[in-house]
Amino acid sequence: MVTNTRIHVQTKGDCELVDITRQVAQRVEESAIKDGTVTLFIAGSTAGLSTIEFERGLLSDFQSMWERTVPRGIPYRHDAAWGDGNGHAHVRASLLGPSLVVPFMNKRLTLGTWQQIVLVDFDNRPRSREIVLQIMGE
Amino acid sequence: MVTNTRIHVQTKGDCELVDITRQVAQRVEESAIKDGTVTLFIAGSTAGLSTIEFERGLLSDFQSMWERTVPRGIPYRHDAAWGDGNGHAHVRASLLGPSLVVPFMNKRLTLGTWQQIVLVDFDNRPRSREIVLQIMGE
Amino acid sequence: MVTNTRIHVQTKGDCELVDITRQVAQRVEESAIKDGTVTLFIAGSTAGLSTIEFERGLLSDFQSMWERTVPRGIPYRHDAAWGDGNGHAHVRASLLGPSLVVPFMNKRLTLGTWQQIVLVDFDNRPRSREIVLQIMGE
Numbered sequence: 001m002v003t004n005t006r007i008h009v010q011t012k013g014d015c016e017l018v019d020i021t022r023q024v025a026q027r028v029e030e031s032a033i034k035d036g037t038v039t040l041f042i043a044g045s046t047a048g049l050s051t052i053e054f055e056r057g058l059l060s061d062f063q064s065m066w067e068r069t070v071p072r073g074i075p076y077r078h079d080a081a082w083g084d085g086n087g088h089a090h091v092r093a094s095l096l097g098p099s100l101v102v103p104f105m106n107k108r109l110t111l112g113t114w115q116q117i118v119l120v121d122f123d124n125r126p127r128s129r130e131i132v133l134q135i136m137g138e
Numbered sequence: 139m140v141t142n143t144r145i146h147v148q149t150k151g152d153c154e155l156v157d158i159t160r161q162v163a164q165r166v167e168e169s170a171i172k173d174g175t176v177t178l179f180i181a182g183s184t185a186g187l188s189t190i191e192f193e194r195g196l197l198s199d200f201q202s203m204w205e206r207t208v209p210r211g212i213p214y215r216h217d218a219a220w221g222d223g224n225g226h227a228h229v230r231a232s233l234l235g236p237s238l239v240v241p242f243m244n245k246r247l248t249l250g251t252w253q254q255i256v257l258v259d260f261d262n263r264p265r266s267r268e269i270v271l272q273i274m275g276e
Numbered sequence: 277m278v279t280n281t282r283i284h285v286q287t288k289g290d291c292e293l294v295d296i297t298r299q300v301a302q303r304v305e306e307s308a309i310k311d312g313t314v315t316l317f318i319a320g321s322t323a324g325l326s327t328i329e330f331e332r333g334l335l336s337d338f339q340s341m342w343e344r345t346v347p348r349g350i351p352y353r354h355d356a357a358w359g360d361g362n363g364h365a366h367v368r369a370s371l372l373g374p375s376l377v378v379p380f381m382n383k384r385l386t387l388g389t390w391q392q393i394v395l396v397d398f399d400n401r402p403r404s405r406e407i408v409l410q411i412m413g414e
Contacts, residue, residue, distance in 0.1 A: 043250040053321040057353035077195035103410035112319040134241035181388035183329040215333035272379035
């Protein structure tokens with residue numbers, strides 16, 4: 001059985017992390033499926049999905065890692081050609097990846113206690129984001 | 139329902155990005171499945187899969203990121219032991235990941251308008267690559 | 277059809293890579309499913325999953341990459357706040373990702389010959405890890 005649904009998130013951009021665990025868990029709860037996977041996919045090329053312990057210190061540590069490895073302040077050809085100023089956001093998103101697959105059993109996501117599902121919006125401005133949730137199983 | 143298929147891609151290696159969106163969309167179109175996920179998997183340990191806005195500037199920016207974070211010109215124990223000269227390619231592939239899961243609804247991949255599915259071939263020579271596509275749904 | 281199972285792994289932490297290919301292949305073999313995907317998910321926020329050619333040189337090269345890109349010896353706010361000393365482990369795990377999806381056909385994982393499934397334990401101490409395996413297909 002397959003159920004398609006979507007989550008809408010308003011972000012501030014600039015590497016903001018948004019905890020979407022509750023919404024994902026709720027959609028799984030509401031579905032007719034007891035055991036299966038929820039596939040999350042972010043349409044768009046300047047945001048990604050992962051899990052993290054959603055704690056203020058770590059959010060900052062995660063953001064600092066991106067500033068070190070894919071910095072904002074270096075030249076990007078994308079910016080030179082298109083003037084968007086978000087070349088770093090595209091590169092970060094491609095590295096992190098647009099999809100995440102989380103199994104659930106008996107309606108419960110198999111997350112750890114201190115593990116939350118996050119959308120990371122790398123873009124350089126606030127965005128209205130839509131995350132596809134596909135719930136599959138039986 | 140499950141459909142297994144494969145895509146063949148000839149690459150130049152050296153961090154070439156190949157846009158495979160059209161082939162993936164076509165295989166989904168040809169399948170008997172209306173709603174579901176397509177799981178892409180690259181067999182091999184020197185290539186990976188992701189999505190990107192397939193634009194010349196960004197391809198170059200993405201490649202520059204790999205040169206900075208997992209450079210070619212530093213010593214790798216893999217190269218010292220095996221003489222392949224592709225230690226960097228293995229490490230990059232493990233970081234990017236071999237699988238990508240893309241949901242589709244009513245036969246349409248849920249990609250953004252400027253978001254393409256890419257194979258990234260990190261190897262240091264041209265390769266003939268085979269990507270597994272497994273389409274699952276109903 | 278959906279089958280839920282788990283693999284238990286005892287790790288040494290400190291970026292140890294554990295080859296779990298044999299266990300995954302065995303669980304697929306034991307299931308009643310011939311064609312489908314196995315979704316692996318690590319509950320916890322200081323470990324991740326990927327594939328690699330499981331060869332001593334590369335394991336070391338992969339670990340060196342993490343020391344360069346997300347080093348141990350720099351300040352993490354997580355450590356300042358909680359004193360765990362594993363801020364780097366959390367950031368690494370979020371970048372690598374907690375899930376991996378591997379298709380199988382006719383009971384065989386579609387891995388390359390020199391491509392193994394690995395758990396990477398980034399934590400700063402030995403851990404007892406549980407990996408969720410969800411096998412879905414027909």
